[in-house]
Amino acid sequence: MSDMKKKRIVIKIGSSSLTSLHGEISRRKLEKLVDEVVQLKDEGHEVLLVSSGAVAAGYRKLGCLSRPTKLPEKQAAASIGQGLLIESYSDLFISHGYIASQILITRSDFSDESRYNNARNTINVLLERGIIPIVNENDTITMDFLKFGDNDTLSAKVAGLVDADQLVILSDIEGLYDDNPNTNPDASLIERVHQITPEIEAVAGDAGSSVGTGGMRSKIDAFKIAMASGITSFIGKASVPNIVYDAVYQKANGTYFEPKAETNNLDQKQQWIAFNSGPEGELIIEESTVEMIVDGKESLSPASVHSVKGDFDKGSVVRIIDVGGNEVGLGVVNYSSETFRKYQEVDTQFEAGQEAAVESEHLVCHLEISVPASV
Numbered sequence: 001m002s003d004m005k006k007k008r009i010v011i012k013i014g015s016s017s018l019t020s021l022h023g024e025i026s027r028r029k030l031e032k033l034v035d036e037v038v039q040l041k042d043e044g045h046e047v048l049l050v051s052s053g054a055v056a057a058g059y060r061k062l063g064c065l066s067r068p069t070k071l072p073e074k075q076a077a078a079s080i081g082q083g084l085l086i087e088s089y090s091d092l093f094i095s096h097g098y099i100a101s102q103i104l105i106t107r108s109d110f111s112d113e114s115r116y117n118n119a120r121n122t123i124n125v126l127l128e129r130g131i132i133p134i135v136n137e138n139d140t141i142t143m144d145f146l147k148f149g150d151n152d153t154l155s156a157k158v159a160g161l162v163d164a165d166q167l168v169i170l171s172d173i174e175g176l177y178d179d180n181p182n183t184n185p186d187a188s189l190i191e192r193v194h195q196i197t198p199e200i201e202a203v204a205g206d207a208g209s210s211v212g213t214g215g216m217r218s219k220i221d222a223f224k225i226a227m228a229s230g231i232t233s234f235i236g237k238a239s240v241p242n243i244v245y246d247a248v249y250q251k252a253n254g255t256y257f258e259p260k261a262e263t264n265n266l267d268q269k270q271q272w273i274a275f276n277s278g279p280e281g282e283l284i285i286e287e288s289t290v291e292m293i294v295d296g297k298e299s300l301s302p303a304s305v306h307s308v309k310g311d312f313d314k315g316s317v318v319r320i321i322d323v324g325g326n327e328v329g330l331g332v333v334n335y336s337s338e339t340f341r342k343y344q345e346v347d348t349q350f351e352a353g354q355e356a357a358v359e360s361e362h363l364v365c366h367l368e369i370s371v372p373a374s375v
């Protein structure tokens with residue numbers, strides 16, 4: 001038994017690490033994962049699983065010989081596979097004395113702030129009561145263009161939502177390699193990453209298996225989100241014995257992503273703005289203002305707003321762009337687009353002491369993380 005501080009851990013596992021090549025759940029793979037989660041639970045840690053595999057576990061029973069590519073068939077397969085997955089997880093966890101629960105999320109649940117906060121409250125109750133929540137995207141009802149699309153970024157967003165201490169991504173590969181191992185057999189494993197540079201992004205390629213969706217690219221997007229949220233992450237190979245346990249105790253073979261404490265301090269509201277909100281318009285601002293707001297200390301004054309694009313209400317999230325077209329950040333506006341335009345039409349000066357266009361605490365600048373377009 002360890003005397004390590006009890007942690008809140010989010011574990012994401014990919015389809016190929018749970019299912020066989022023939023489109024069925026692999027009981028052996030699932031048992032291994034469950035055994036390792038149980039080890040952590042027995043030591044008092046809180047564990048949430050983000051489990052892929054619904055489509056991969058269901059397509060065979062739908063009558064398809066390989067993973068379907070058409071949306072309705074994928075959704076039908078997920079509807080079969082998700083039930084089978086949860087049934088298997090539940091049986092296995094109950095045999096160890098633990099209860100699992102199912103949470104299916106769509107992107108629009110996360111882009112609505114009150115539903116996002118509601119999801120947090122529900123998951124907190126489950127974790128605090130020792131339950132193991134098992135999260136997946138609600139594939140059966142989600143349209144392609146409204147999807148998170150991959151469970152890697154979903155897992156990082158969930159880790160931020162519940163203020164996790166660690167994110168562990170289990171895949172079919174040992175970790176991040178310094179080149180795409182599908183094309184370069186001499187690529188070598190990178191053990192620690194403190195910052196995701198353009199060089200790292202350039203070596204992250206697509207999935208190598210027929211059932212994986214995001215490849216290393218979506219995992220890097222996930223690690224960016226986790227790092228900006230101050231969460232330490234790890235990626236390793238699901239089939240390695242004790243990988244989950246060792247990852248939590250920092251002794252596993254794989255890649256660790258460690259955020260720099262001083263640069264990663266987005267609070268939960270800012271995480272929602274940055275990664276989940278779905279901006280509804282744009283504020284074009286003077287270039288001279290950019291420097292004043294990017295360090296997060298100064299609010300954006302209404303007088304610095306050059307023009308406005310789109311229609312939005314007070315309280316919406318908008319993109320902030322400089323007059324040269326460069327994206328500066330995202331923020332919650334204190335005025336509707338109509339009010340901004342009214343002031344500009346009559347060329348009225350915003351008075352001193354008037355509410356900021358965007359308060360500094362509701363401003364997230366220069367993240368270089370792509371936020372989905374408005375839903």
Ligand SMILES: Nc1ncnc2c1ncn2[C@@H]1O[C@H](COP(=O)(O)OP(=O)(O)O)[C@@H](O)[C@H]1O
Pocket residue numbers: 013014015016017170171172173175176177178179180181182203204205206207208209211212213214215216217
């Ligand atoms: N630089 C890289 N380092 C490691 N793996 C990479 C890299 N670039 C591309 N990949 C591919 O990404 C795959 C992992 O992603 P994916 O197949 O989506 O897994 P999962 O189903 O576990 O989510 C690896 O098996 C590998 O083929």
Ligand SMILES: N[C@@H](CCC(=O)OP(=O)(O)O)C(=O)O
Pocket residue numbers: 013014015016051052053054055056078136137139149150151152211212213214215
């Ligand atoms: N939500 C989908 C999986 C999406 C996904 O990201 O898959 P993977 O790349 O295997 O982690 C499913 O359950 O089939």
